[in-house]
Amino acid sequence: MTALRLILALLLLPLPLTAATWKAGMAKADITPKKPIWMAGYGGRSKESEGVLHPLWAKALALEDAKGKRAVIIATDTLGMTRGIYATLKTRLKKEHNLDADQIMLNASHTHTGPVLRGGLYDIYPLDDARIKRIEEYSARLENEIVRITGEALKNLEPVILKHGNGISRFGVNRRENRESQIPQLRSEGASLKGPFDHDVPVLAVYKGLQLKAVVFGYACHSTVLSFYQFSGDYSGFSQIALEKSHPGAMALFSPGCGADINPLPRRQVYQAERYGNMLAAAVEEVLLQKMQTLHPSLTTRLQTVPLEYGALPTDEALAAAAKNTKSYRGRWAARMIQLKITGNLPKTYPYPMQCWRVGKLLWLSMGGEVVVDYSLQFKKQFGARTWVTSYANDVMAYIPTFRVLQEGGYEGHTSMAVYGLPADRWKPNVEELVNAAAKKLVEKTKDKGE
Ligand SMILES: [Zn+2]
Secondary structure, eight states, X not given: OOHHHHHHHHHHSOOOOOOOOEEEEEXXXXXXXXXXXXXXXXXTOOSOOOOBSSOOEEEEEEEXXXXXXXXXXXXXXXXXXXXXXXXXXXXXXXXXXOOOGGGEEEEEOOOSSSBOOTTSSGGGSOOOHHHHHHHHHHXXXXXXXXXXXXXXXXXXXXXXXXXXXXXXXOOEEETTTSOGGGHHHHHHTTOOOOOOOOOEEEEEEEEETTEEEEEEEXXXXXXXXXXXXXXXXXXXXXXXXXXXXXXXXXXXXXXXXXXXXXXXXXXSSHHHHHHHHHHHHHHHHHHHHSOOEEOOSOEEEEEEEEEEEBOOOOOHHHHHHHHTOTTSHHHHHHHHHHHHHHXXXXXXXXXXXXXXXXXXXXXXXXXXXXXXXXXXXXXXXXXXXXXXXXXXBSOOOSEEOOHHHHHHOHIIIIIHHHHTTOSSXXXXXXXXXXXXXXXXXXXXXXXXXXX
């Protein structure tokens, strides 16, 4: 080959590719209500909020893989997104940032010291027009902030490395199996608390060089340490504060696990919320110190809406009897159910969102509603150790029990349906079957194509 031919041949070779890499961008907004507003989660409150323990946040972490596929993790210190807010955000995020629903994961920390959101559990609170107006104004502000920070996070995309690891923290207690009042005694005796529980702390770390830019972490436990009248992110708010303090410039996002039947016990004091928060933050720090799995820059996102089937309502006589008590939430619920029956407007199913992402070799299932811990335990067994199961994602409409919990009844399997205002006494007994089938299908659709 002549020198000229050699030069020509070299010129025809494809340009060397730049190293395949993730990109990430972040943004956050203070979403603390500026005026007193009714607080979410407990039906027994008697007045609106009074002050702030620490600010509430909405945080966005945008990811882009080597092929330009995008997804955004949004974490909020809220009880849970309602169906209406989820619908609005899906529409706006598509219109304003070209994101489809499968590319958005809306996390709610499930703090019980945050504001009521539009359409969320209205039956259980004594809401008049003025209170509802404040809730609606706040919800509009929350939606605007989420749309704004999503756009900012996408604008801030820059090359990063993503890593995944798993830690452990032991403060979550199965609240169906252990009496709250007996926990300190049992603990002091070294007795083992009854399960099931899931003490895993999944961690997704975003690095720019050696610098931690963002960390997403999970834990399967209700954010119900605090029940007073000041706004706070509860224990998970304290975890975020601790992590951001020890990693200046980094953003910490909480993605709660299947903690529907798990509580932080004992509870109710600020020092306990701070202690559990610090314990969880320490578990995350421990993971960051260990060797973590570097994730290949490939991203797949899927979303499926599963029509979960409502079981029967109580008999007409039982509804009529309950409706007589207009002061109780169950009475208000029963009266609404009677109206729905009369007008023939009883829906038969609920459009339940289940999502599955493949982030490199990390499989990330995120489920709407308050999901009981059985699901995360069985999904991790079924789909492997690199499975992360998030609950309270996208739309928090009810508890999602397994067949076992549904049969056993109690709050998670039975009475919470009326608290959520749903038109049934329970889900149909096939709820677990439907959820499991959807999870299996979603995981198959996001198959690991190898790295
Ligand atoms: Zn809850």
